[in-house]
Amino acid sequence: MSANHDGANLLEVRGLTKIFGTLTACDHVDLNIAKGEIHALLGENGAGKSTLVKMLFGSLEANSGEIFWNGQAVRITSPGVAKKLGIGMVFQHFSLFEALTAAENIALSLDDGSPISSIAAKARALSYSYGLPLDPESLVGDLSVGERQRIEIIRCLLQTPQLIILDEPTSVLTPQEADKLFETLERLRAEGKSILYISHRLEEVKRICDRATVLRHGKVVGHCNPREETAGSLARMMVGSEVQAVVRAPVEGIETARPLLEIRGLDRKPATPFSIPLKNISLNVRAGEVIGIAGVAGNGQGEFFESVSGEVLQQDGASVRIRGKDAGGLTITGRRLLGAAFVPEERLGHGAAPRMKLSENLLLSRHATDGKAFVGTGGMVKSGAVYAASQRIIEAMDVRKSAPDPEAAALSGGNLQKFIVGRELDRRPSVMVVNQPTWGVDAGAAAHIRQALIELSRSGSAVLVISQDLDELFEISDAIAVMHNGELSRPMPIAEATFEKVGLLMGGAEPGHAEHTLETA
Template identity: 90%
Template sequence: MSANHDSANLLEVRGLTKIFGTLTACNHVDLNIAKGEIHALLGENGAGKSTLVKMLFGSLEPNSGEIFWDGQPVRIASPGAAKKLGIGMVFQHFSLFEALTAAENIALSLDDGSPISSIAAKARALSYSYGLPLDPESLVGDLSVGERQRIEIIRCLLQTPQLIILDEPTSVLTPQEADKLFETLERLRSEGKSILYISHRLEEVKRICDRATVLRHGKVVGHCNPRQETAASLARMMVGNEVKAVVRAPAEGIETAPALLEIRALTRKPATPFSIPLRNINLTVRAGEVIGIAGVAGNGQGEFFESVSGEALQPEAGSVRIRGKDAGGLSITGRRLMGAAFVPEERLGHGAAPRMKLSENLLLSRHATDGKAFVGSGGMVKSAAIYAASQRIIEVMDVRKSAPDPEAAALSGGNLQKFIVGRELDRKPSVMVVNQPTWGVDAGAAAHIRPALIELARSGSAVLVINPD
């Protein structure tokens, strides 16, 4: 083994570079992960973190650079090769089949040929031991985002990897669940396992991580001991300047402002055996008001959003009222035509079609409400107008991208979230319902999203925010 490669390191990366067209996503990145350490990988959305870990997991091939595993040079050509080395990963965007059960999804990633019943039993025991209760027999399509993330974490841990890459693992966990996960990670560290930890929650990085590597615009800009830094100093390293906290001044006259969104005795039976029923929910959001709905993930937030947005129609038309008119029996398009806008919790596949361009996604969501602007006589699409509108949103929300009009899947999670939120804000809706607006986004992206929602309310709209944080 070369003297340049420390035997204490499990993974070493030297000069790793990945280029997409004219964008250098990773630019000669160096990274060392020691055996038995929790190493944080920090950077704002679009800094190159996802590209780097995809190369380490074999999902992307680098243009240049070297990877050493336990001191030996390796080529990680596929996720299968990564798993054989002992690398496991939990992606921020889940790779699950909605029509299969949790146990069946887990079985697809295992090579031991165990029967489903055995895998289900192991998954159940492991999930409860980690404080992440999971029903292996439940269909993924019926689960909340938080519950789906539990499947990914358990699936990874069942493979007993030497290096675990965790991408935003606590973004939809309760504080109690996160504490239990941290206990698990600390136990794994004590056993000599290594963890590459990606998170925008800087206080938890300070709490559990031994070292940190910071990326900015695809380059390594610093290394540090997180415990010796403040959350503010870590954020400053990530974005290159100070990140100001968002503070909303108390609004006046809200009590007499018109009610723009009214939920009246909203009740919904479970659509499946695993769905959460809604019982007699009453809520009013007035012009100029931001109302927050808190709660542990998986307790009906998804069902509530579906009912308010029109993805699930209500038998009682008056159970949802928008701008003083009944909307419970209207589809999401009908409610948009009444002046409402909606941002779901899942960005890819729900908020945006992954393989469609940003301009095409804009047309999909606004062809009805912006018909005259985007569609001409005879149904001809006004491509130039759609492109111009998408570029306006990109500029206003500071969406960072690798091409003028990339596919949604090509954006980092935070940049896609900024585009989706901006797409709805661009309509200047009277009512805005947002489910987990800052899930998995960095401080810089959140600093764009939160003030935009506050400004919308300040302009006289009603804003409803659903968020477990």
């Protein structure tokens, strides 16, 4: 046992290890968090950040290792113990009931029996004092994602924690909302509270964090002061190698190119009380260009993807046109036969059947378009041809796997995504619609996928990318449109687009606004 504890350390972690089966998710992790600091936990997806944090919050128990809280050895066996110690957590995926008010949701987690009205009053006072205004009486279902996050943060602050753990908090915020959050975090730091800030966004870590611990493959690869590092050097620590930069050749004369995907006045009524209606969406994607759709999660992107892909049909056949033909009344198979290809956001259970082999998952989206090659007379599947094609895709996309033809669920998220994108690219589709192409994918694989999408467009296809990752959209798009509350702004040419302009639209500035400022500028 270590003898000397620095009194300034609020939390000290020694050799924390967590093993899942054959995978060592956290391997002898050391971490010190001082009082009054914002400490970044950096790492790629799958590096072990979430596992480490879950052990600190008591949702997982470590196989070995020690945790010291204010110099005292402690055992955090449940979230209740963590809360008593003074550890609060704001999760990446919110756990809120949409049909209840903000105050009711907060009351549920406090379980101390105090009346809702007093909780609401406390929450309101706290939220204003930290610059995160919140109406405790509002229904969660009516709130934006940013506002929901505020509930989670207020809920956490009401328990007066000493250490606040924030898991990827800005992934659901507009740049302006993120700025506000940073101000709040700096205030909390000034009050002497400590913050463990989990992120893979290097710029914001450089901006607000005092120290950083970098994880890779479950191991700590370094502690550093992010302000003294560059984004490039931090990325190298995270990834372990140089990441290939994505190259986007400029396109000429795109205005005259033929639109391959035309969306005209697309409307959709909400399918459930909490889903977003689509309102009069119009967009052209021309041969040779990549159009990006930015937006905070939950603003209708999922509904839009379903409508364009044909998983949900339209009343008006002309509201979606593919290669000049009305496709609104066609099923997803019909739209694929017109030359379109789709990659949904969810990999397991939507883009791929988890318990099926990769070769079978190839057949999933291509049984109709490649009917001659893959399906013989009488509906017999030519499994040899399917297998050969799946191996071709695995090779082209550098999919890493443990068996020749493993089940989809056995692959890591990034490798499965490479396969799913590769499955569609392999067809050379004329129209490609992708929702969150690199969500949860490591940097190397993400660069590979982005480059492949650009190359597809440059070979004469129309590519539409829906993403929450602004860096990604600025990297690959020729123009960016913003989706907010079921409406889509006009696409802004990339040369004129800035984070600020896009961020304003993401926050709900009127769709015409960007055009107007462009003219005056």
